[in-house]
Amino acid sequence: MARAKRRADDVKSQFSAAQQARAEIRAARWSSHTSGLADDHVQGNLVILPQDLAGDFLRYCQRNPKPCPVLAVSEPGDPMLPTLGTDIDIRTDVPRYRVWRRGELVDEVSDIEALWRDDLVSFVIGCSFSFEQALLEAGLPLRHVAQKRNVAMYRTNIETEPAGPFHGPMVVSMRPFRAADAIRAVQVTSRFPSVHGAPVHIGDPRQIGIADLDRPDYGDAVEVMPDELPVFWACGVTPQAAITQAKPEFSITHAPGAMLITDLLNAQLASF
Known part of the structure; x- marks a missing residue:
């Protein structure tokens, strides 16, 4: 009782x-x-x-x-x-x-x-804010949270599937992790498909059309340390890119x- x-x-x-x-x-x-x-x-x-x-x-x-x-x-x-x-x-x-x-x-x-x-x-x-608590509980640090910043978000060269007048590039959010932590982050966020799920890209941002991590399209930049990988998740700001189209x-x-x-x-x- x-x-x-x-x-x-x-x-x-x-x-x-x-x-x-x-x-x-x-x-x-x-x-x-x-x-x-x-x-x-x-x-x-x-x-x-x-x-x-x-x-x-x-x-x-x-x-x-x-x-x-x-x-x-x-x-x-x-x-x-x-x-x-x-x-x-x-x-x-x-x-x-x-x-x-x-x-x-x-x-x-x-x-x-x-x-x-x-x-x-x-x-x-x-x-993706909804899976951040799970990442923290798994012992995975989030630099933007520690620094009380908004997460960094970027337009990519990944095209979304159109419907009616809506189309355009996927927007992603980025969080830096060491390699072992990045693997764990994939495992943790895979449990949450209704809030973007697993990452869509890990590593070289140029491969998805991001020229400069220090200049996000939305949110605040955070430093990626030499021993870290940038990890990118699909982002719910994507519809705003579709609205511009x-x-x-x-x-x-x-x-x-x-x-x-x-x-x-x-x-x-x-x-x-």
Whole structure:
């Protein structure tokens, strides 16, 4: 009985961490990246599109499950996402949103209540922040977390499979590891296919079209030591590259690194 109570208290505490983080974000007291916040909880990338493009985008995600693993899709015009947590309001619960017009980034805002429309559909896509806790628990250090930086993200020359107007390059996130740790990182992250799973590339960044690791397209650069390998995972910022190609009349995404924190636990996503 005592063990069951402790387990219930642990679960309550974990859910409170996610809800507290969202409360801070909703009150505009947190507007930075979310790496390291509510560590045990699933985080998600965000894409919001008009309903007439939602079918094409869903097919794009289905054809590109490594960079675009779908965690939830809303009903048109409904800002709530009950399958991901209590009282999640997609209009207020992301630290920073990007607003796009015809594929061009036109603004970054802290909430989108004034922009909300009855035809908008929200897609929440798995994020590699969700497997970072498993990496840390396996004794694998994460330099960007230790330095309180956003993870480094890069556009590559790996083309995604098109669907309707959506196409473009895969975006990847990078974390440096020593060779033995890189092998262990592959093993750990393979357990989490719904948040990108195993890496897509290890080693020479030029082979996937990255010219300079010190100049990420999104996020913050971290040093790769001489005895380390850069390890690259598919990234949920990939849809933002597809939006620049598709040029929808109107769309909204999260700002890279500024994720939706859900009530789901990372352990729930482990496939084995």
